[in-house]
Amino acid sequence: MRKKLCMLVSLLLILCSLPLYTVCAQEEAPAGFIEAARTDKLILYYRTDQPEIAVRNRTDGKCWYSRYPDSSVYGNAADTVKKRMDSLFVFDYVDMGGNSSKVNNLALEEAEYQVSADRTDAGFSYTITLTELNITIRLDFMLEGGSLKVSVPDESFLENADGLEKSQKAMADIQKTVDSLEKTLGKIRSSMSASSVGQAEYELFMLMFDACQQEIIKIRDNVKGEGIVLTAISNIRSNLDIVFTNLPDPTAYGGERKEIDRYLQSVSEQTDVVAKSATCLVSTLSLMPYFGSAAEDKDGYAFYPDGPGAISYFAEVLPDYIGYYDSPVYAEQGQDIDAANQNLVSGKQIANMPVFGIRSEASAFVAYIEKGDADARIAYYPRTNLLPLNAAYSTLIYRNFYTTMTSNAQKLNVLEKERIAGDRQITYTFLSGSEADYSGMARTYRQYLLDAGMLKKNAVGSDPRMAVDLLMGVRTKQFLFDRFLSMTSFEQAEDLLGDLHGLGITNADISLLGWNETGILRSPYATEPAKKLGGVRGIDMLTAAAQQMGYPLLLQIDPVTAQKGVSGFSPVKDVIKQKSSLVVTDASQKRYWFSPQKALKRLLSFLSPKREWLYRTSGLYLDNVGSHLYMDYAAEGIVSRQDTADIFGQMCGETAKELGGVIVGGPNVYMAEHAAAMRDVPTKDTGYFFTSETVPFLQMVYHGYVNYTDKPFNLQANAKTETLRAIEYGNMPYYKLTAEDSAKLRKTPYSALFSSKAADWYDDMQRIYGQYQEIFAGGWDSTMERHDKLSDGVYRTTYSDGRAVYVNYRGIDYEGDGFVIHPYSYYVSKEG
């Protein structure tokens, strides 16, 4: 019995210790790695022999590597691709000493480098010196709770930046020294004659001097080529040795010989300076491009911020030509107005949040750029035969290119010498279990924004609100004087609001478009209400009526763009400049972007307390500030993209302080802190062929904090699906209306508003408003917690108050758990 008891106890002990053993076994450092730090959620490992890291999620045991652990999946990939996949970072650089407009792309493993690792409090640092390129980068890895923070401190990112000047000076010195050398040699040569040194020697000496001259030419032509110059110096020395040793008097020319030695020594030293000053400047740095990369994983996917968010499953190998996602964050880099406009007309989306994520083997991470997000790109490369891993990463932009003119009047793109200053930091937060999906990623990112104060609850009210934009006026082109076409006068707007109120649409935000003398689309905006619409008196009456009916009334302005031919700005002083101090304009030289400071100044002047009528409105709708971001080489100093974002934020802040509310045009996340509502928040991604599904990531971040709209409901081509999409994504019901018939707009610049007569839409508005009340009443301000695909064409969005909204895009019924959703319909479960 005792024996049996002992056995039982032993067995129990073994059983109890098994999980512990398993955890210990799981938490062993992967082969070749050593532990750098650990928290209760993560362990960080690194290698000392080569730059490579791994992070273990202690909750689920999943280990994430910066280099895919199984190189057998590389298959027949090209060597350069393999090197990329093995690298801790990949970068673009330009050799300023050579072809300064040629971009070289190099993976770390393709370059010659030295690496040293140093432990820090919560992690470690790699200091990597690219020996050939004379660049040193320090990467700090640090664990904080469930997150890994990877940063590139600006002060430790060393490029031989002053090398160019040194090199140029040394090259100039070489030329001067060689001139002196040539003179001295010429002096010696001219002092010799056949009679003084003998005929045969004289001829030999002349040959030697000619040879020296040839070598001098070589030096002059190849001042950058260290090898050629040193060989030439050596040849000159040996040629002169022949001369001086064969002189009748070997001690002759003593002074000149010393002089020549000094010159040659000087050229040799300066050549060394030139060689060592070779200046390679980094333009971009892609950090850990293959961190968490995955091969086949049917359940795994990458998330990238295309439109509202998109995911691409790792299920199959895609064709080589399928393409990839590589988008600048917030706006096109550089100062290209045409590129920005082209994206608008082609529907290509730009990343509106600096975030991406990977789900692999039922575990996931979400990565977001905490520092330096305004100058970055997000990329996703799907797995193809050429590239055997799915990878998502971010690229940090350190320098932009600018256009300059060569001496033969050719345009040339040259890299800026000054680096975009500031530390860079990317945070990887690891998720497991039910958190390990795009919903979890969105919640994590939202929490980060809340903690950082970058997302605030500006949208108020627990009942859904309808957004109504009223197009007031538009100017149309005419021969000498333009015509102001009134589409909704202030008086008509008053009647229209009365109608809405009568329909029971009591919760609505009204914004007026083209309310001023410039009308819609023309900028810079005029600051007074259009007389043809009713002037100050008219707008006063309208604001009073709106106030009485409880509608906030906001005025739309575009503080960003400016157009040739519109008064109110100087196309020289008020717009952004290129590095060459020329103004930035589009190909037609008609469109400009306002200098951020000037835009702010203009807005502050507009917000003058003297405009009493303005202070009776509820705020402004600042168009384009959430979709346009650019830098300005202003005379007063460079305004970076981050500065521009800050200034735009300041504009929102000032408006909110003075008038109360702000609607922002554009979805970029840096505006979430300020905006009560956002327009043009996309519900569709670009539609890349490798994208498996569109997901409401952006909406999950914003809902409950910022109200948002996409396309007006009155411009939908497929109302039954587009309205469902708006419901699924928690969009505000949104109408863009006019009192007059939209046929009047047909031949105006605003012809895209092809169906806007308010009276035609009242029934629809009333119905949609009713539906929204039915779905969201009492919970509009709750946050969006989950989004799930239940079946093809059937989705569920779950909110923090337990409400779940099901939508069915299929042509057949969907039978859920105790409920049926009819085709192109929805169902709301308020119990969760």
Add this chain to the structure above:
Amino acid sequence: MRKAGVGAAIGCLMVFLMQVSALAAPAEFSGLVPDTNYILQDDERVPIPALYELENVLVNIEDDEPTLLSPEDLFIAATGEIYVADTGHNRILRFDENMKVTGCFREGDGLAFQRPSGVFADEKGDIFVADTDNGRIVQLDREGDTKAVLTEPLSEMYEKTLKFLPKKVAVDSLGTVYVLNSTDFHGLITLDMDNQFKGYVAPTKLEYSFLDTFIRLFASEEQKEQIAKRVPAYHSNFMIADDGMIYVTTLWSKKEQVKKITFSGDNVYPKVDLFGERHDNTRLYEGYPGFVDVAVDSNGIVTALDSVSKKLYQYDGEGNLLGVFGGEGSWAGRFKSPVSVAVDRQQRLYVLDSALNNIQVFTRTQFATAVQQGIVLFHEGKYDEAFEPWSAALQIDANYPLAYMGIGKVFYKQGQLQEAMDCFSAVNDKKAYSTVFQEYRLSLFQQYFGWIVLVIALLTAGIVFLLIRVKRAADRYVLTASLQEGRWGIRGFGKSILLYLVHPLDAFYLIKRDRRHIRALPVCILTVALIAAILFGGFGTHFPLAAQAPEDLNIWMELGKIFLPLLTFVGVNFALTSIMNGKQQLKECLLATLYCMIPYILFSPLLVFMSNLLGIGEADIYYFLWTIIWSWVLIMCFAQVYTMNEYSFKKTIGVIVLTLLGMVFVWAIAVVFFVLITQMYSFILDIVREIHMMS
């Protein structure tokens, strides 16, 4: 001398005015119109709601070779099955409606396919493959067994200079095989199943080129030979519709880019000026579209695929553009190298891309469904039923012109003529409007016959009475010389006009005689009257006869069209007569020229009023009356120069000719001056820019 100086000053003023007017043209403030989903109105893109949305993309297929490789053709059979010529993989693929592969065919008659570029399948499931590089058409049964092989025809009638490289194939209900051979401009080759050549169908014609004709006049023999070698544009693709009509696309053609060929070989598709759009790269085939395929659904909706813009242009059976969509890009709804388009029974469009190696399947949006239903119901004669989908389309896009036209036609068929006219005028359809207007006019005439006859009679009597009174009064003024010197008040001025109407030479003489007494009043009155007449013409002309709709009217342009030539005439004429022993002073010249415009001032309003009783069918009468007015004005100009300067008849002609030449010269100088200024401006701007950049 002084006169010459004044003349020169006027000339300069003209130049200045022209410049100012050109410079003052405002910058274009167009909104950013998306490069897809639009229609064309007066060559401008007008956004419309999306016609199609992407339903599915076929990228990977379940086969040994899991992707397509440079596929060239896509065909949807009556059975609903989809066939793809996967040219790069030398195979033909058959898919079911769910895009699952149900067959893969790599050879025919024991010979592997070589770059098969065309495929067709009949109702039985027999597959016809244009096995291009093997130079043959292969007929396979459903299982892939060879049933027939057709090769290069042996007939004498067949043109053998071009190698037989069949690119596309189709078979009609009678079993005739149609083959598109490479770049053969003779047309489609027709064969029977015994490989007997039956002739060419739909040959293309060499387009007339004025430039070639011009060059031929001066060209050497070699050059003429080169020109002679020019061949007509060739067909790029074709399809046989359910009704047996053959729809053909022609590459880089200047006209008839899309044709609908009957059995007799005639093109019965409406002759539209240009199918598609001229693209920006005009160096490439002068910017003409490169249509590569066409799909026609059971309702006769034609969708043509342009390989240059990578867009789909959709037309109804009457050649009206329903919309444009697609465009270049490597994402959903965009194409890189689209080569084939087909439509299935559910009106879904399939587009094959040979660079992206995928098939994108598009479904109609509610908007496109409404539009197409409207068209179909109308053509079926179900006018009442057509009203509903057209209204639905207008609810989505209140500016969609075809919907207005559709509803207008419905109203017309229902006898609601005024409503129909409103619809047609809304979309500027002058022809349709005039047709309805004529009926409307007739109905009014029938309704108010008695009144109308009475009004006409009274008006005629009134006019005759007035003319007699005017004639008598004018005669009296001449006879009694009641227009005493210096009487240029309102009354005197009125009398002078009456005199002018009947005895213009006397009126001019009067001006000359009273040169010391003429003040600004008559000039002002005539100028204001002229402006009023111009504006009335602009705003009052009946819609089908008006050059522009009143809302599009540019007042300054309208005034400029009359005043600029008039003032140039005055300036140049005065300058010329000053140096050619003329007797007129500048103010008399100006006043007399304004007098010349009196026929316009008096009679153009009458004509404009009359235009409201006319439709486009009576445009000839209307324009003839205008010609009379302008002839009268010109004759008066002649008379003015003749009288005011006391020239002989011959000399007057000479001076008039010189004046006209002088006007042309002034305008040419103005244009040159303007161009130079512009060039100088941009030159200075460029220099400044370069200096900036180099610094």
